[in-house]
Amino acid sequence: MRCKIYLENNSHAVYYAGDTLKGIVEVKLQQTKRIQGVYFIVYGAAKCYWTEERAQSRGSGGNRRTVKKAFNYEGKEVYLDTKTYLLGTPEGRQIKMRNGTYKFDFSCHLPRSLPANFDGSFGHIDYYCKAVIEIPWGFDEDYKIMFRIEQKADLNDEPLLKIPSHSEEIRQYCCLFCTTDFLIFTVTLPFTGFAPGQIIPVTVNYNNKSGIEVLSTKISLKRIIRYKGDIPHRRTNVDIEKIIEDYHDGVDGSSSVEFVKNLKLPERMINTNIKYSNLIQVSYEIKVEAEVPDCHKNAVIIIPITIGSVPLKISQSDYSVSETEINFSEPNTSEQNGNGSTIVAYPDVHSNKQAVTSPAIEGNLPLPPPPPFEEALEVIRKSPQNHVKLKDERTPEITLTPANLRT
Template identity: 35%
Template sequence: MVICEIEFCNNPQGIFYAGQLIRGQVVVKCDKPKPVKAVILQIKGYAETHWGDTQYDPEDQSNGESFNGHVNYLATKAYLHGSSSSIEVLIEPGTSSYRFACQLPITCPSSFEGTLGRIRYLVNVRFVRPWKFDQNFNRCFTVLKVMDLNTESLMLRVPSQVESQRTFCCFPCRSSPLSMRLSIPLGGFVPGQTVPVEVMVSNDSGVAVEDITVKLAMVVIYYSQPPSADTNKDRFVMVQKTGEGVSSKSSKQLTFELKVPPTPPTCFNLCSIIQIGYQVEAEARVKGCHGGQSLHMPITIGSVPLTKQLQKEPRIWGEDLQTQQFDVKTLILVGNEQSEEPRSPPNPWAADPSIAPPIYAVAKHIFPDPEKVSKAKKKTQKKSVKRSNAKIGEDIVFSPLYGVFDLSNQTEEIIVRPNAMNGDGGYANEEVDKSTWL
């Protein structure tokens, strides 16, 4: 029997930021001599999407069109035993350990596991055995994109608002407008922070608003690649709060607090087949058969929070790194006699001592549709049968971990909370001058 353990020396949890160095070791235990052609250590990072168009036959996806995409971010390997030749070697009984180091590219997107695609990083040890199937040992790890809100657009520090109007019925019976304004004090937040959302409603129509619902939603867009290029989309509600309604011919201001849960950073430019965005949504549900009114506003979720003061010369992650002792994406084996290993950049928030390190947790708001997952897995399995080189680790269940910050000791008074709380998540400000809004 062969036992193979994969450990990370500089982060036992297996959580790394793009640009950091992975240091670990592989421990192989054998109870008797084992013949192999090679033992290969691989570190992989890739994004993939896959779904099927089942409009022809929903029971058999092979009759429909398949949409797939794949992009590699990291693909490197080293031989622990043997070589690329077919000559057999013998692994002696006992315990052997192999130390390794690998530099992550600074452009790696964050780990993500979705319904129709994923961004995954893993360490694989493959035993190429004579006259037998290869034996694989895998361990996935989390990679997080470094998105420092202080180095993004200055507009993230500026309050934002969006407003809309709608009327009911048709001319000449058209009602006066129902107006909504959605406002937030900042445009960038990190998991653990609270997003204060202000909704101002001026209801001059004759239709009463039953309640106001505010949501923080995650929108994921999946892309496939030629020859069947297409897009698909998922939407996950992360947080939802509901406040009281607004009667006709009156106005009301509601304030909601939406705490950002563990979630990957916004990502539009690093992955060409999976894009992740966030938006705050507000909806006014009205009485009767009329459709409600809704509006939304995009926000940015980062991995390093905004500081209290604007930095004159923001620190760009990785700009102070000297040339590494080996090329990026190269996997090296570190001998036991080598005392000094290639250095890794510090954690991205370390430049600001007032920011406490985050804790890490699973994103519980991402609940893939079981039916979609089942169909996607079925399609993947059928596709794998037709390939002689099925992807390593594609049947592994893995949940990435995302950083959650506790910034309660440095939160500024961004918004003044009214005294009274209404519904299960809204604050109503009854002191608003209802005659002068707009």
């Protein structure tokens, strides 16, 4: 017996959420065989698993000791689970299939809410379809192939992402029995939705009257992956990946400065999927840290952002920063700093002594077209019991020969 699964008009077995999965199951028999039926399963789920070690005290008194114990956590969330009989019924009569070739059509709508495939350190999201031949008084025989789901994450569907984000941190520092004046530290983003390949303009402003020098400014983009297990009890494992990290000059203890740092996103990124999956959630954040000396605590501002496939429809004039928008007077000095960006000094409108500086914008901030989705180079997970063979470029043919079946 041989079984072949054909996916209709899909050579890479990659589908968008909302598409329809169609194809043919072909069964070839070389001799007569009795079966109960043939059914087709389409399944998709997320699974996570990890191990944590904790110290526990055992014994009492002089025999008390501390030992490490391993705790295993796991979780599962099902997104798609359909079962359709292509031949026969579970309670019906047995069917005698003579030698020959049998073909069965299948079709399954893929909901728009399906999360995209994901493979992480502590979990994964996978999808597969499987044809099962029920054998009465024997072991059923199944034939499975994997397929991938991609999400058309259009950022324009969420209007709140077009709103600028402005965060402020105010700090005072202690010097012996005295308290310094304020350090006012602000970070602004023109909007909070971005597509891979775009530029994130991060505007940082310091108004420092504390007398404490800000040594440098660290700006980073991080991906946060949360795995949520519920066995043996609820537990969340957070995996943080640093995507981009860059540095800029700080500010001395009695002056003000404003600059824009452009972060270029990679061309390939995992989309934010918080609204599609509860078990494995991918999110992003911009973290800006003002690093100060000695034992003083750094000022930190974190702004969550959303990564999607289709960029926001916003003109460049809506978010580009120009010198006139900074609302300063004409510059009276100009110099190059160590990292190559131009710092323009403006006289402070509030004081004749203090100057406020702002960098020249590093060129235009274009919105490039969204990059194409990642092509699936390997869409079928091979099994030791399966032999995979692609015969047609347009229609994949998967030939599977179970190890426990004689042909």
